[in-house]
Amino acid sequence: MNGGVQVFRSPEQAAAAGVLRGGAVAIGNFDGVHLGHQKLAEVARAWAASRGRSAGVLTFEPHPVRVLRPQLAPRVITPLPRKLELLAGLGLDAAVVQPFDLGYAGTPAAEFAARDLAGRLEVADVVVGWDFTAGRDRARVDALRPLLERHGISLHVVDPVTVDGLVVSSTKVREFLREGNVEAAAQLLTRPYDLDGEVARGAGRGRGFGFPTANVATTGLLPANGVYVVRAELGGAHRETGLSGAAVHGGVCNVGVKPTVESGASPVAEAHLFGFDGRDLYGTPIRLAFLARLRDEQRFPSVEALRAQIARDVEAAHRVLAG
Ligand SMILES: Cc1cc2nc3c(=O)[nH]c(=O)nc-3n(C[C@H](O)[C@H](O)[C@H](O)COP(=O)(O)O)c2cc1C
Numbered sequence: 360m361n362g363g364v365q366v367f368r369s370p371e372q373a374a375a376a377g378v379l380r381g382g383a384v385a386i387g388n389f390d391g392v393h394l395g396h397q398k399l400a401e402v403a404r405a406w407a408a409s410r411g412r413s414a415g416v417l418t419f420e421p422h423p424v425r426v427l428r429p430q431l432a433p434r435v436i437t438p439l440p441r442k443l444e445l446l447a448g449l450g451l452d453a454a455v456v457q458p459f460d461l462g463y464a465g466t467p468a469a470e471f472a473a474r475d476l477a478g479r480l481e482v483a484d485v486v487v488g489w490d491f492t493a494g495r496d497r498a499r500v501d502a503l504r505p506l507l508e509r510h511g512i513s514l515h516v517v518d519p520v521t522v523d524g525l526v527v528s529s530t531k532v533r534e535f536l537r538e539g540n541v542e543a544a545a546q547l548l549t550r551p552y553d554l555d556g557e558v559a560r561g562a563g564r565g566r567g568f569g570f571p572t573a574n575v576a577t578t579g580l581l582p583a584n585g586v587y588v589v590r591a592e593l594g595g596a597h598r599e600t601g602l603s604g605a606a607v608h609g610g611v612c613n614v615g616v617k618p619t620v621e622s623g624a625s626p627v628a629e630a631h632l633f634g635f636d637g638r639d640l641y642g643t644p645i646r647l648a649f650l651a652r653l654r655d656e657q658r659f660p661s662v663e664a665l666r667a668q669i670a671r672d673v674e675a676a677h678r679v680l681a682g
């Protein structure tokens with residue numbers, strides 16, 4: 360289920376359905392759908408409700424940084440399917456996905472307001488955060504407001520949402536994940552960070568010493584190398600709006616290069632799942648939620664020392680999962 364959100368692949372498509380006419384739209388990249396993004400959705404919903412109309416988001420795909428500065432672009436926190444699934448959970452009626460390319464990036468703010476917001480979406484209310492900028496000219500909210508008022512659209516600006524004095528942002532979530540601080544990332548996201556992939560074949564050494572692992576093939580963002588407590592959803596099917604029909608297992612996950620047994624490898628995530636019957640998993644969809652960080656990845660003097668440490672990791676993970 361997708362919570363009733365309708366997904367449109369362009370403002371033209373949304374216009375044809377007339378879904379946001381007279382309603383409210385929140386605008387942004389919404390990477391991570393963090394607490395700040397959730398506040399924007401809530402404000403859009405409130406404005407729409409006050410007018411008896413629908414609420415939606417307008418978001419961009421791929422992430423503009425990928426198009427404008429590809430060499431700097433980080434991996435996203437929520438690839439589009441996961442983002443749409445989370446947006447659906449916010450009680451929105453529509454998600455409009457604007458394809459983002461260099462041509463679109465050249466749109467001036469006045470044209471964005473006139474063509475997309477007034478002409479296509481025909482919204483009455485636009486909701487953005489305090490630091491939002493629109494169009495090629497990067498118009499800030501004070502410049503955008505009159506451009507919208509010209510078309511009878513009201514602009515509502517949300518003040519910075521903070522957690523313990525820190526302004527919530529996608530950039531900050533990525534920073535925490537890069538440091539391995541999955542607990543802090545979860546505070547900003549309001550849920551543990553999760554990663555979607557498929558189970559891939561590993562070298563099979565883990566099974567030999569008592570800890571078989573599911574290697575996760577993913578293009579998603581890996582948290583810093585280290586050992587984590589995870590909750591895995593396994594099986595089911597990836598749909599546009601998420602993974603359905605999955606079995607849930609606790610587990611421990613190593614993110615890294617396995618210096619004890621390999622050299623020169625690129626980082627991978629592999630999870631040893633609890634209560635799992637060991638049947639052939641290859642190709643199965645998997646979602647790993649990172650609950651807590653246990654330790655750094657280390658090079659052990661022997662496989663036996665590694666095995667003993669993994670046994671301790673498993674005990675520690677059971678304690679965390681028991682809450
Ligand atoms: C909980 C856990 C912790 C791990 N910690 C380390 C580690 O600190 N150093 C290391 O070299 N490998 C670590 N590994 C990776 C193991 O070396 C790896 O799972 C094993 O060699 C099997 O690899 P394979 O699937 O490529 O055969 C860890 C694996 C798990 C499941």
Ligand SMILES: Nc1ncnc2c1ncn2[C@@H]1O[C@H](COP(=O)(O)OP(=O)(O)OP(=O)(O)O)[C@@H](O)[C@H]1O
Pocket residue numbers: 386387388389390394395396398399486487488489490491517518519520521526527528529530531
């Ligand atoms: N903490 C926040 N409080 C209020 N509004 C926010 C907050 N974070 C983002 N927004 C607003 O949400 C919309 C989407 O922003 P965007 O997706 O660029 O998020 P971001 O977290 O600021 O990303 P980045 O870290 O890449 O700048 C924008 O209008 C932005 O101003």
